[in-house]
Amino acid sequence: MIIVTGANGHLGRRVVDRLVTRVPVEQVGVSVRDPLRAQALADRGVRVRQGSFTDPAALAHAFEGATQVLVVSVDKMGDEAVRQHRTAFEAAVAAGARRVLYTSHMGTAATSRFEACRDHAADEAALRACGVPFTALRNGFHAASALQLLGPALETGEIALPEDGPVCWTLHDDLAEAAAVLLADEGRFDGPTPSLTAGQALTFADIPGIATRVTGRAVKRITISDEQFRERLTGHGLPAERADQLLGIFAASRAGEFAGVDPTLAGLLGRAPVAMDTVLRARVSGPDA
Secondary structure, three states, X not given: OEEEEOOOOHHHHHHHHHHOOOOOHXXXXXXXXXXXXXXXXXHOOOEEEEOXXXXXXXXXXXXXXXXXXXXXXXXXXXXXHHHHHHHHHHHHHHOOOOEEEEEEEOOOXXXXXXXXXXXXXXXXXXXXXXXXXXXXXXEOEEHHHHHHHHOOHHHHOXXXXXXOOOEOEEOHHHHHHHXXXXXXXXXXXXXXXXXXXXXXXXXXXXXXXXXXXHHOOOOEEEEEOHHHHHHHHHHOOOOHHHHHHHHHHHHHHHOOOOOOOOOHHXXXXXXXXXXXXXXXXXXXXXXXX
16 A cells, blocks of 8 residues: 555645556555545545654554555654654554655755755655665755745735745646656655756746736846845744744755756656746636645
């Protein structure tokens, strides 16, 4: 049985939706914190069990009979995130999984300027130490994160952000499809994948031109200092630690950590990944990227 964690989340739910078109639904299970929210999956024949990365006993039940486990990384950074992922890896091995897959990140390195990438480096090291084959999906930066950073810019006509560097913003849907392909075709990658990216790396200086074409309204880029950005975030109630973590995205992009474009994702999809103009058009129209 193939187990997908975090199946109530943006990425995990999309992975399951695509996986059940590639393998029999009775071979798919999910581990979720709230099974009631996964009732639609249960109604389709997916095995739904409660599991939490903070509860090894629950994971043992959720992962029972697993041949593969996809551990979808939690939406947090720091030591607690690394501990939770390690708990999930160990539970997957204990359940007898012959392969553990993990949603890592492009630019993963112990020396990254972005804390999440340093965390992923620690997670990949833990995977190597587990003693079973593993695949770390080095996903491109989520396009949804770009939309969050843009905030109301498409309506106000101004993108006010710190200096940045090129980033391969990549759609959740494309990354989910790639994960489903790799789960259905077990063993296609051993260890970390190449970066799974869209076909173009963009800066926030590039995006106004795209946004202007998409919206029909002039959008301009305003560069603010890191400290101004930090003050804006904390002034809106964001904890200082979280503000510093977000600033790490800009520091890392300025250093070129997210600039690499790789054809692997396109090869897995059998088509070009969705481009940023399509993502922005969807944002204007309303659907979540």
